[in-house]
Amino acid sequence: MKQQLRLITLERQGLINAESFGTGKDAVLLALEHLGYLQIDTLSVVERAHHHTLWTRIADYKAEYLDDLVKERKVFEHWFHAASYLPMKDFRFTLPKMLEIKQNGSKYYNADEKVIRYVMDTIRNEGPKRAIDFENEAKKPGSWWNWKPAKLALERLFIQGDLMICERNGMQKKYDLTERVLPASVDTSAPSPLEFAEYLVKTYLRAYGFTTVKQVTHLKKGVVLRKNVEEVLHSMLKENTVQRLESKEFPNVFIQSNLLDKPIQDNDLSVRLLSPFDNAIIHRDRVTQFFGFDYRLECYLPKEKRQYGYFCLPVLFGNVFIGRADCKAHRKEKLFEIIHLHIEKEGANIELWETSFIKEVKNFAVFNGCSSIVVQQVTPSKLTARLNRLLQKNS
Numbered sequence: 328m329k330q331q332l333r334l335i336t337l338e339r340q341g342l343i344n345a346e347s348f349g350t351g352k353d354a355v356l357l358a359l360e361h362l363g364y365l366q367i368d369t370l371s372v373v374e375r376a377h378h379h380t381l382w383t384r385i386a387d388y389k390a391e392y393l394d395d396l397v398k399e400r401k402v403f404e405h406w407f408h409a410a411s412y413l414p415m416k417d418f419r420f421t422l423p424k425m426l427e428i429k430q431n432g433s434k435y436y437n438a439d440e441k442v443i444r445y446v447m448d449t450i451r452n453e454g455p456k457r458a459i460d461f462e463n464e465a466k467k468p469g470s471w472w473n474w475k476p477a478k479l480a481l482e483r484l485f486i487q488g489d490l491m492i493c494e495r496n497g498m499q500k501k502y503d504l505t506e507r508v509l510p511a512s513v514d515t516s517a518p519s520p521l522e523f524a525e526y527l528v529k530t531y532l533r534a535y536g537f538t539t540v541k542q543v544t545h546l547k548k549g550v551v552l553r554k555n556v557e558e559v560l561h562s563m564l565k566e567n568t569v570q571r572l573e574s575k576e577f578p579n580v581f582i583q584s585n586l587l588d589k590p591i592q593d594n595d596l597s598v599r600l601l602s603p604f605d606n607a608i609i610h611r612d613r614v615t616q617f618f619g620f621d622y623r624l625e626c627y628l629p630k631e632k633r634q635y636g637y638f639c640l641p642v643l644f645g646n647v648f649i650g651r652a653d654c655k656a657h658r659k660e661k662l663f664e665i666i667h668l669h670i671e672k673e674g675a676n677i678e679l680w681e682t683s684f685i686k687e688v689k690n691f692a693v694f695n696g697c698s699s700i701v702v703q704q705v706t707p708s709k710l711t712a713r714l715n716r717l718l719q720k721n722s
Contacts, residue, residue: 425488524555663692
């Protein structure tokens with residue numbers, strides 16, 4: 328049963344069929360609407376997570392595709408369980424969080440009201456602004472505030488829905504009034520608590536094929552939400568659109584009924600390097616329970632407490648996670664460094680995965696703007712020289 332569940336999730340995630348979403352900018356929008364969200368990553372050890380996640384699924388992906396979709400008002404930024412890109416059609420489901428912060432405030436966005444009014448008035452009168460624009464204003468003689476309160480005000484106005492990000496250049500965001508960014512066709516009615524729960528349940532079922540109550544409520548607190556999620560799932564059980572699977576090996580899961588007997592190819596020998604924030608890996612308990620892969624991102628730990636490395640990428644071979652690779656892109660030197668590749672899966676015969684691994688690493692290095700690759704260390708150590716030879720041979 329676990330094998331079938333793994334295949335279902337990988338197929339729904341677009342990680343079995345390389346052409347699941349097609350090609351080009353249309354594929355980016357299709358992938359985002361299917362997955363439900365893309366977590367935005369501020370770390371740039373390798374290409375940022377939102378781009379990395381799409382590159383893994385779309386063969387000809389380019390970062391400008393996502394930027395263009397934001398400009399075209401088909402994609403917007405807000406909060407899912409973290410800062411994310413979301414399809415514009417789902418805008419109304421961000422309203423509960425916006426309204427909650429607007430009404431109750433937030434310790435994370437505790438901006439000065441005077442600065443908030445100034446920032447809002449400036450954008451209303453002068454048009455879209457970046458945080459750096461206010462930094463420049465703060466440096467003018469006679470300025471009565473500094474940049475940081477203005478930046479905090481931008482974040483507060485954004486998170487509570489008064490402003491939207493209308494354009495991006497890398498991590499540099501440009502803000503404008505929501506009323507000037509939001510397409511007129513978008514539904515702006517706030518969902519009821521039950522509608523919000525239904526949105527979450529259907530998002531996870533569509534993106535993963537099956538889900539658990541814990542996954543649906545991941546980082547979304549509240550007894551009411553959990554109760555509504557359970558009610559939605561109960562209704563879907565009665566309608567036979569989902570079925571509940573019970574096992575001693577894993578918690579109760581709810582699976583789309585039409586997927587139970589769906590044949591899924593089980594002969595994929597491709598290697599994929601996933602982002603630590605990839606949708607397929609972000610729910611750590613799920614990955615442990617169904618894939619037997621205990622993954623934690625260690626960049627937030629002190630160096631002495633790291634077991635594997637600063638920024639390890641999960642290594643997926645077919646439907647099995649065989650290890651993780653601590654990587655870093657040295658863009659100025661155009662060097663992609665695998666600091667330490669950990670092959671953990673017993674029986675992961677290198678002759679089965681080495682060719683695909685080399686191909687994936689080379690493609691990923693190019694995506695990171697690098698032209699050369701070096702493998703510093705492999706566990707088990709006997710593989711280090713072999714992989715470096717293969718890289719040189721295929722360069």
